[in-house]
Amino acid sequence: MGIYDLSAKTIDGKDQKLDAYKGKVVLVVNVASKCGFTPQYKGLESLYRKYKEKGLVILGFPCDQFGHQEPGDENEIKNFCSLTYDVSFPMYAKVDVNGPKAHPLYQHLKSEAPGMLGTEGVKWNFTKFLVDRGGRVVKRYAPTDTPESIEKDLATLLA
Numbered sequence: 001m002g003i004y005d006l007s008a009k010t011i012d013g014k015d016q017k018l019d020a021y022k023g024k025v026v027l028v029v030n031v032a033s034k035c036g037f038t039p040q041y042k043g044l045e046s047l048y049r050k051y052k053e054k055g056l057v058i059l060g061f062p063c064d065q066f067g068h069q070e071p072g073d074e075n076e077i078k079n080f081c082s083l084t085y086d087v088s089f090p091m092y093a094k095v096d097v098n099g100p101k102a103h104p105l106y107q108h109l110k111s112e113a114p115g116m117l118g119t120e121g122v123k124w125n126f127t128k129f130l131v132d133r134g135g136r137v138v139k140r141y142a143p144t145d146t147p148e149s150i151e152k153d154l155a156t157l158l159a
Contacts, residue, residue: 002135006105008061009093011074016092018105024055025157026131027150028109030063030097030122032070033080037126041085043147047154048089054158055133058089061105063097066124070094097122112137132157 003026004019027047032038048058062077064070072080074093081087095103098121102110109129110120128141130153138157141150 001108003105003108003131003137004135006108008059008095008103008105011062011078011091011093013074013093016090021057021059022135023133024057025051025133025154027056027058027154028105028129028131029058029060030095030106030125030127031060031091032063032066032125033072033077035066035069035125037124037143040126040147041081041087045085045087045089047147047151051154051158052089056154056158060087060089060091061097061103062091062094063122063125064094065096065098069125097127109137109140113140115140115142130154130157 004022007015007017010016029044044058048056062070078091081091097106110122113129114120115123124143126143128145128150129137130139132138139153
């Protein structure tokens with residue numbers, strides 16, 4: 001099983017098959033509106049606008065599992081992202097990334113790209129997973145890894 005075998009609910013409540021992203025470089029990020037890392041939305045949007053024509057897609061998955069930093073519903077999250085950061089990359093409905101109710105996409109990403117010392121759990125908001133054009137998870141980034149710091153890896157996969 002890979003990411004193309006999965007689907008997720010968009011922030012507007014529609015089921016989206018992830019095979020729509022076949023052939024693209026995908027950056028999957030668990031996001032939150034009230035986190036110290038929230039300003040990374042600006043860098044993520046900048047990367048998306050710079051590279052989307054070359055095949056980059058960024059998928060934002062709101063998550064409220066870390067310090068209750070994503071308390072809003074999907075409409076509030078959508079409005080926040082649009083008004084505050086002019087986000088145009090695809091956003092999805094709120095998900096769990098850890099625990100028994102973790103979204104299947106996150107179960108897959110964590111098993112393919114474990115964290116430090118082989119741990120699978122996502123540690124905090126704005127953990128990023130990079131997926132190549134073939135659907136393979138190639139790297140996991142910590143929340144402290146800024147969008148700007150991972151641009152080199154994106155550019156390499158997009159070349």
